[in-house]
Amino acid sequence: MSDDTRILSVRGLNVQIPIPGSTLWPVRDVNIDVGRGETVAVVGESGCGKSLTALAIMGLLPRQAKVQSEALRLNAESLAEASPKRWRQLRGDRIAMIFQDPMTALDPCYRIGDQMCEILQQHRKISRSAAMKRSLDLLGKVGIPAPEERLKQYPHQLSGGLRQRVMIAMALLCEPELIIADEPTTALDVTIQAQILRLLRDIQRETNIGLLLITHDLGVVAGMADRIVVMYGGEVVEVGTCDQVLAQPLHPYTEGLVRSIPVPGETEQGEALGYIPGIVPRQVGERTACGFVDRCPYATSACREEPIAMRDAGDGRLMRCILPTDGSARDPDVWILPDETSAQGATNSGSL
């Protein structure tokens, strides 16, 4: 991707939090690029650091968290050096964020219309009536029925799906270049989720906004993303286009994730599902080996010798693993580990 089409460029992002005795390192050396009109999904389970990454990019982490990066750029502007005043100008205007729980992201004490006007008037010199008109337009655009009435309503009077649409509308008010959406549909019902995702996708196509989508749901990723960034233990472990990564996952963690999800029509009923044994370790201190080594069924002694660097796997793909990139030495059955319910299975699985 050339520099002209890149909206967001993140290089070497690190977040460290000092704790008594050592340092928590929840985000380690993360690189992310988002281009104009592109949807990049950051995927990972709980504890992988994806939400912290998003907050770090937005400059929203508390002071105790030490954020460092080699480069953190919005278009050509460096965010890492931005003053708090510049940040306030950027947020809501050039970069907008959509959160998981619209009830806590919207202020319950103010009407929707007031909240939307406030955003507009903070960033633009426009009159209140003009701000209301624009808000009305956007509410209509995100598919909210009876938008004039909604402007006068309070957040609690709207359902979860409508509130999320309001959040999307609020994000679009100042025509941002980048939207960061953190689990935007996780709290919604499944049919509403599909509609909201479609809305986001349509709007993105229309306005050519870059979308950074943070989620744990691989299905959402499959439907939405152009490119996928897989995170585990604070690090990026795999990067590729959506089709590439889902058709042939290269990093064992990605492979394990994909193998563990049942798919009606593909997996048989009752078929043993793959799973990843163990739990995510706490990210403390320096790395001495591959972060995934304790849970990886392909692990060898070489994986424990030193931390693994990102490798070029050809075709624009990246992986943080020493396994061959052509997909040989893989065995999908390796994820279907010994029977859970046996005593043998108990010692292998579910261990601390």
Add this chain to the structure above:
Amino acid sequence: MPEVLTMRGVTRDYSVGSGFARKQTLRALRGVDLGVERGKTLGLVGESGCGKSTLAKILLGVEEPTSGEVLVGGKPIQSYDRIERARLIQPVFQDPYSSLNPRMTVEAIIAAPMRVRGEGGRSLQAKVHELAGEVGLPRHLVEAYPSQLSGGQRQRVAIARALIGEPEILICDEPTSALDVSVQSQILNLLHNLKRQLNLTMILISHNLAVVHHLADDVAVMYLGQIVERGPSRDIFEAARHPYSDALLKAVLPPRAGVRLPEMGLEAEFPSPVNPPSGCTFHPRCQKARALCAEQAPCRTDADAEHSYRCHFPNNLKDEECPQV
């Protein structure tokens, strides 16, 4: 095969309205008919407000139906006292973080259902250890407290607690929704193996159709307190009749290359159970709705012996009016 659990015409109303405001009635369940045979798993799918949680609570004896009857093993559920009912039906809940008492050890939690009945002693301790092994819990965690366990491990404890009394029926309310994906699969494998081993009758409540597909023999789709379609798992997944079932199926996004976001074909927003739409409660959102749908609630139609639905204009069939009943 005998039905181990039967619900007929179960309705549950709630009075809502705070303070001195006029009370409104929220009808969480309207005339639910359900039957589960021994050893089978019934998947209950639906989104918020469909009544599946209320149904679970009624089955667990935590709430009483406003009308209708619930039969367990042929006898009305009220005829059992609280201990007998606990012997028959046990739950596994969604949130592993709030379903275990943080002040009790894992051993105490798993043994509790037996201690409540007055049993105890060394044989119980041995049984607890054995069961912990069977659900894949490492030995050393039996003396631990819930705060030291991961989400998946806690859910295993919840399952062990549910099974120690050898219940006939297991009610799983979103048992994997709060877990990470790689842990979900472990719990699903576990549930599958256990229900085979113990010939459990299971009611699996979930909004996740993939999970339901994996474990359920039969599926019942709920919308706004009613069962709108019911049938064997394969029939529902391959040839659903009700437009809402269709919508739910379409909304499942598999993690595969080349997946497209579905065109949902749903209008408007979720209706409120306090003020349900007239006629067929799904009609405001249904693309195929006609005038009849707003006027008359569809009655239960049988596609065949095991598959039934409530719709005036189901899929796969030409225009058909509701058979006169």
Add this chain to the structure above:
Amino acid sequence: MSPGRVALRRAIRHGGFWIGGTIIFVIVLMAIFAPLLTPYDPSVQSLSEGFVPPVWAEAGSWEHPLGTDNLGRDYFARLLYGARISLGLGLLTVIISGTIGTAMGITAGYWGGWPDMIINFFITVRLTLPVVLVALVVVALIGSSLWLLILVIGLLLWDRFAIVVRSATQQLAQREYITSARAIGSSTPRILFREILPNITGPLVVVTSIEIAHAILLEAALSFLGLGVQPPDVSWGLMVAEAKAQLLFRPWMIAIPGAALVLLIFAINLVGDALRDVTTPEGKA
């Protein structure tokens, strides 16, 4: 590691816990070992030795390290024996008020509905009562034996317990482990004692510390007004009352019991604060 032990570990690291705890510990020891620490009987009068100043003043001596009061009673002895009554009263009243308040709070929080409305009514009524006045009236009418005093204060100070326990119980009643307990067939008493009570110990312990301080202060106020502890019993409040006439001439007489009260309440508050800090950030579970 049980949540209780985790909290204890955190408490041990907390500065306030040590300072407050040490002070309380010392005072308790002094109260218990009073007869060993002073040869005097606090109620024995010796009119010839009245108003002896404490040892740091000019006319003072080690014979009466804290001096004597107007009736020649040794002040140190009175302080030590007074500690017994102040502390003992604080504890006993809190047992009464704590039991009443917790029972009411759990009932209101667990059942909701009518029980909650009724109990809320009682709490509101209680809150509108000026506690000191009511205590005064009762004691004036019925008399002021020590046990009566404990009973009266205990019956008046349950409101905070009820409020805090009610709120804590309401939050817990929604948790799924309570529903699970019902599903496994637990009887209601079992649920209340095994599932709810152990999980509200956090806020309960904090409120208890506050209310002990509250009870001690209330007794001091009542004694100051003459309707609390009566001679020959001695409490710090009573000592303050008896010394108020001497405020300008012999300030040490009022300062010593006053300072002791301040120190004790301060220490209790420190410990209460520490307990609150230690039990709150429990996170999940």
